[in-house]
Amino acid sequence: MCTRTMNITDRAAPGEPVYTSDRPAIGTYEEARPRRPHEQAVRRRGRGERRLSVTDLAYATDLLGQEGLVLGNVVPNFMCRIPLAKHGTEEQKKSILPATASGEAAFSFAITEPDAGTNTFKIRTTAIKQDDGTYLLNGTKHFITGFTHSTHCLVIARTQPYDEADRTKGLTVFLLDPHADGISATQMDIGIYLPEKNWVVSFDNVRLSANSVLGEDGSGLGVMFDCLNPERMLVTAANIGQADYVLKKAADYARVRAPFDTPIGAYQSVQHPLAIAKVNVEAARALLYKATAIFDEGNEVGLDANMAKYLSSTAYAQATNAAAMVFGGGFADMEQDLIPFYLQAKLSEVAPVNNNIVLSHIAQNALKLPKSY
Numbered sequence: 001m002c003t004r005t006m007n008i009t010d011r012a013a014p015g016e017p018v019y020t021s022d023r024p025a026i027g028t029y030e031e032a033r034p035r036r037p038h039e040q041a042v043r044r045r046g047r048g049e050r051r052l053s054v055t056d057l058a059y060a061t062d063l064l065g066q067e068g069l070v071l072g073n074v075v076p077n078f079m080c081r082i083p084l085a086k087h088g089t090e091e092q093k094k095s096i097l098p099a100t101a102s103g104e105a106a107f108s109f110a111i112t113e114p115d116a117g118t119n120t121f122k123i124r125t126t127a128i129k130q131d132d133g134t135y136l137l138n139g140t141k142h143f144i145t146g147f148t149h150s151t152h153c154l155v156i157a158r159t160q161p162y163d164e165a166d167r168t169k170g171l172t173v174f175l176l177d178p179h180a181d182g183i184s185a186t187q188m189d190i191g192i193y194l195p196e197k198n199w200v201v202s203f204d205n206v207r208l209s210a211n212s213v214l215g216e217d218g219s220g221l222g223v224m225f226d227c228l229n230p231e232r233m234l235v236t237a238a239n240i241g242q243a244d245y246v247l248k249k250a251a252d253y254a255r256v257r258a259p260f261d262t263p264i265g266a267y268q269s270v271q272h273p274l275a276i277a278k279v280n281v282e283a284a285r286a287l288l289y290k291a292t293a294i295f296d297e298g299n300e301v302g303l304d305a306n307m308a309k310y311l312s313s314t315a316y317a318q319a320t321n322a323a324a325m326v327f328g329g330g331f332a333d334m335e336q337d338l339i340p341f342y343l344q345a346k347l348s349e350v351a352p353v354n355n356n357i358v359l360s361h362i363a364q365n366a367l368k369l370p371k372s373y
């Protein structure tokens, strides 16, 4: 660790000490340099602070991606803990939060339906309140990642019928036991290579207790976005981590592959697409940690989370496209382990929220253009 004294306005070659004779030193370089997310977390813990930080979760997800680990369930497991921490009962928090942090328990998240993906307001799954205060859940969700392995699921249902005059009313978030009576799950045939599978999940008169409502009955939109915005940030973290992994793989290959005796990595037409992707990955990373800091401070993060998600998915797609050109025909060789990332990058442009609607959200909120959806 470097502990030399320097004035942070001075510049030195890496490893060179910088002293100023005419101005007082204002701190050590170690003190002055910007902190990386994990270091901020370590500092907070050093000060005895123990709070749920999306910056920490995003950093962990980023690092997993950089090692080429595509762990689908990391995202729902992390994101679902946030509304629980905000809206759960003390008993729910004590029994679920430590276990989902240690890995003994895991969350899944169920919002998407065969006829309602981007347009959540149109979901048809209902949870009808009974005289005894319990609810009966009926409907079908699909694409639910890791459902059968999860011990808890956040499910979104209508507790009031759809009303065009106020589309946001009547949505409720429930904490569900994925193994309760009345639930059936069928594995989907998804062409990507995730350890967690995706499921079509059907609810047939599943009984939910009154205290399984997170937040308030009929006002679940805010609760939903307590985890949908973190989802966008965590997916961004996975995108940039995995993009870096792919870029490193491509650069390693480009340094040695030499069909005309010169390594292909020396050609500008090979270098530039990789470099452009790297620039965008780093820009997305900067946007991501700006967004997580905003969220961790308790501020509105929708716009920043969407911008980060958009840029990370386009950067990831650029990285896998550039890598495909580097590997030539080898790109199709499953031994090279590139196809899974290529598909994952394409999916990152459409899920968990498609980039068209992300751009519409940015146009509306950053540029004050009319709402288009």
Ligand SMILES: Cc1cc2nc3c(=O)[nH]c(=O)nc-3n(C[C@H](O)[C@H](O)[C@H](O)COP(=O)(O)OP(=O)(O)OC[C@H]3O[C@@H](n4cnc5c(N)ncnc54)[C@H](O)[C@@H]3O)c2cc1C
Pocket (backbone or CB within 6 Å): 076, 109, 110, 111, 112, 116, 117, 118, 119, 142, 143, 144, 145, 146, 190, 198, 347, 350, 351, 352, 353, 354, 356, 357, 360, 372, 373
């Ligand atoms: C690998 C994977 C894992 C998933 N895991 C989960 C999960 O755990 N839980 C869960 O609930 N869901 C999950 N999903 C579902 C995912 O969230 C949806 O696929 C996504 O929200 C898009 O919905 P959709 O597929 O119904 O697309 P649609 O809503 O049918 O949209 C199709 C296309 O139409 C265009 N489009 C739609 N609306 C607009 C608009 N307003 N303006 C412009 N263009 C538009 C876009 O190009 C979009 O891609 C997962 C999906 C995948 C692929």
